[in-house]
Amino acid sequence: DGGITQSPKYLFRKEGQNVTLSCEQNLNHDAMYWYRQDPGQGLRLIYYSQIVNDFQKGDIAEGYSVSREKKESFPLTVTSAQKNPTAFYLCATKPGHNTYEQYFGPGTRLTVT
Amino acid sequence: SQQGEEDPQALSIQEGENATMNCSYKTSINNLQWYRQNSGRGLVHLILIRSNEREKHSGRLRVTLDTSKKSSSLLITASRAADTASYFCATDRTGRRALTFGSGTRLQVQP
Numbered sequence: 095d096g097g098i099t100q101s102p103k104y105l106f107r108k109e110g111q112n113v114t115l116s117c118e119q120n121l122n123h124d125a126m127y128w129y130r131q132d133p134g135q136g137l138r139l140i141y142y143s144q145i146v147n148d149f150q151k152g153d154i155a156e157g158y159s160v161s162r163e164k165k166e167s168f169p170l171t172v173t174s175a176q177k178n179p180t181a182f183y184l185c186a187t188k189p190g191h192n193t194y195e196q197y198f199g200p201g202t203r204l205t206v207t
Numbered sequence: 208s209q210q211g212e213e214d215p216q217a218l219s220i221q222e223g224e225n226a227t228m229n230c231s232y233k234t235s236i237n238n239l240q241w242y243r244q245n246s247g248r249g250l251v252h253l254i255l256i257r258s259n260e261r262e263k264h265s266g267r268l269r270v271t272l273d274t275s276k277k278s279s280s281l282l283i284t285a286s287r288a289a290d291t292a293s294y295f296c297a298t299d300r301t302g303r304r305a306l307t308f309g310s311g312t313r314l315q316v317q318p
Contacts, residue, residue: 098249127305136295137250137308144304152305184249194238194299196306198249 097121098199100185105204107179115170115202117185123197124190126168130154131182131201140183143168172204179206212309213296219315226283228312230296231276237299239272240306241281244293253281253294288318 099118107113117126125144129137139152143162157176162168172179182203186196214229230239238257242250256263256272256279263270269282283290293313297306 125304129308134311134313136310139305139307142305150304182247186250194240194255195252196250196297198242198251200249201247203247 098185098187098197100183100199100202103200103202105202107204107206109206110174111206112171112173113179113204113206115172115183115185115204117168117170117199118166119168119185119187119199120166121187121189121197122165123187124165125188126162127186127188127196128152128158128160128168128170129184129186131184137184140170172206179204213294213312215312216310217313217315219317220286221317222286222288224286226286226290226314226316228281228294228314230279230281230309232279232296232298232307232309233277234298235301236274237301239270239279240297240299241268241270241279242295242297242308244295244311246292250295283314286314286316288316290314291316 097120101116127142128140131137138154140158141160143149146165149162159171184201185199188196212231240255241253244250254265254270256270267284272279293311295311296309
């Protein structure tokens with residue numbers, strides 16, 4: 095997990111509230127990713143960014159938004175439009191083109207009631 | 208969309224035994240990767256095998272890839288209690304700039 099910080103580790107929100115999950119990296123990696131993991135399931139891609147000021151939707155982007163204003167930061171906002179936001183959220187990075195291994199943060203467990 | 212499907216979903220073995228996990232996928236790939244996840248933690252990269260490779264070793268890990276069958280296997284030899292974790296395959300698909308993860312195999316190694 096070294097070099098990638100996700101805070102907080104646990105987050106609780108009331109239904110109808112937007113919430114922003116933080117992801118910061120000091121690895122100088124170009125690409126950053128957000129995944130969602132539900133209990134006993136694999137990872138599903140929400141958004142990804144190859145460079146600053148550019149990002150693309152993944153497979154389950156509805157109800158989420160992101161920004162990439164700095165290379166080090168890729169915050170994810172879970173909006174009230176996300177119908178089932180309770181999940182484990184993982185941020186990952188990758189050095190750049192022609193590299194393949196992703197590095198993961200420790201994750202944030204979001205509970206919405 | 209989930210590209211990879213791991214088999215079995217769960218595996219329980221005794222320490223010292225070998226553990227084999229399988230992964231199937233649907234489309235052409237550039238490479239296939241295996242990751243490990245301890246409960247409630249982030250994923251850790253274990254090994255990558257390129258589409259033109261058939262077998263790769265790293266310590267107690269052995270990965271095979273059969274592109275004609277669109278399948279891969281991960282073998283962990285001489286397992287230890289510390290190997291207890293979930294293991295995921297992830298495919299780097301042609302034309303897609305992000306990995307696609309399978310549903311994972313939960314491995315329990317009994318001491």
